[in-house]
Amino acid sequence: MLTLALSLGAAACAEPAPDPDDRDQTVELAGYQLVVATATTTPRDAQVQVACPKGTVILGGGFATLDDTGAYLEGTATAMVPSFDGRTWLVNGRNLAGVGSWQLRARAVCAAAPKGYQVLTGITSVDSVPTKQLALACPAGQVATGAGFATVDSTGVWVAGEATYFSPSWDGHAWLMNAQPFRIAQPWALRGWLVCVADGAVAGYQVHTTESALVAGADEQVIGACPGQAMIGAGWGVLDDTYAILTGRATAHEVDYRGRSWLTNAQNHSSFAPRWRLQQRALCAN
Template sequence: MRREANHHRSTRRAVAVGGVLLSTVVLGQVALSGPVAAVPGLLIRTTVGPSNSVAKSQSAVCPAGTTVIGGGGAITGSGLGQVGMDIVQPLADAGLYSVTGREDPNGVTGNWAVTASAICAPTPAGYQVVTGHSAMNSVNPKFLELSCPVGKRAIGGGGAALALGSGSSDVLLEDLRVNLSSVTVAGVEAGNAFADNWSLDVSVICVDPLAGEQRVTVDSVSSSVVDRSVTATCPAGKRLHGVGGEIVGGEGQVRLTELRPTSSTTATVRAATDENGFSGSWKVRAYAVCAT
């Protein structure tokens, strides 16, 4: 996994990526919150997909008249440390946020499900989604930072770790950091042991600066437990607009199992070790982009 010192290894790119990253959208039960303050009409939409043991994608679709400004997802069920959220991406043209889950090469005997959450709102001033991708090669780990146009702020984004020709979760999406005007994505090979080529994709959702904009970052404790979570909460009077998270110190043996808005004011990040366990100390970090 990426260590904190590796922040300096991030690579800046600003190239366009066309097309839709996900080929399958499985809509499940929908929960829709009411409007909250800050960006007018801000709401969170969540969908839960089927529980089984096959690779699957789940999308939360924003209602008509709104667009996606952030979001995330979660894996629930069996074998959490063996199921990777390989893709957590906003698809602005379709007005949705999609999450893909796949098992590691060893597989999982039980069933698991994918949850997708989208933060939706009427299109904010200056709204723009910028996408980019890294080189497809065997370099491990990888880092990719993508910036907003000058004068705009990053309030959300997404990322993907994509292994060439692989049907399993051989590479891990470990970081999705929402910085002031950029998004940084990091990936690592599972167990640092994938021999083929792979790449990273990144999306950054940019808008004009928001009133009372603030980023709240919260770290969990650092130890060698098998499962850990942390929640970042917006200050009183502010609402959640974007979500980010990362694993610190997992060395390719810890997977993100949750990175999503859990209320109109909170962002939760959770991770779990793989079936081999991990004796080193690691922690998770949650980012909440808040505004009034």
């Protein structure tokens, strides 16, 4: 399913504001639970982790960097990782806007573990090339509900970096991610995580594509939704006019507080391609 979104600047459309008292509480959906955690800090780097309620596991998650009023600001996730057992979702984030106090928010969608639930992981070679790509695939008979990434050094310790492309395949069976460290002072690798479930274990599962028109500005936003369905995960990509992958940066990528839509704010960092589009692939379920 493909939806063409209206072209909007990143600041032109914002998430409806929930009651402040509800922002870090569990939201009940039909068969799913949306969990939220927010950390307020002043250093440029922050970490926040959210846990699923007992008896449930992570399907997918995202992040946002916010100012002290809750408005989106320029930032990025330097890691987004589900735990090996699927119980928690951890986000490392960086404030790129230069403001003082800011917030890092993590949101994740939880459910009772569907049939075949597993968290897979993979890693690239360790060397000093500036950009790396990792493709992860669920075993035959399974589909993805979410994914995570981190840039690591030769010992596996996380180093600051970011995804430049992060998207599931059109059929939901695989996930492709590109990433780069902020500085290459030592050999590094891209590590990825993929959440897989048995095909048919999540009722109504579909991959829903939403994309902007071709734009020439630096920032773009899309909001994807599957009418009548919950959003359980999503990916994004910055693409040129031929749909080739460009170097992008997601400055926010999260499910809304009701669990019914997914917002992605992103930037084009490929100067050789002045016209580009933002594509979001969201994973929806009944």
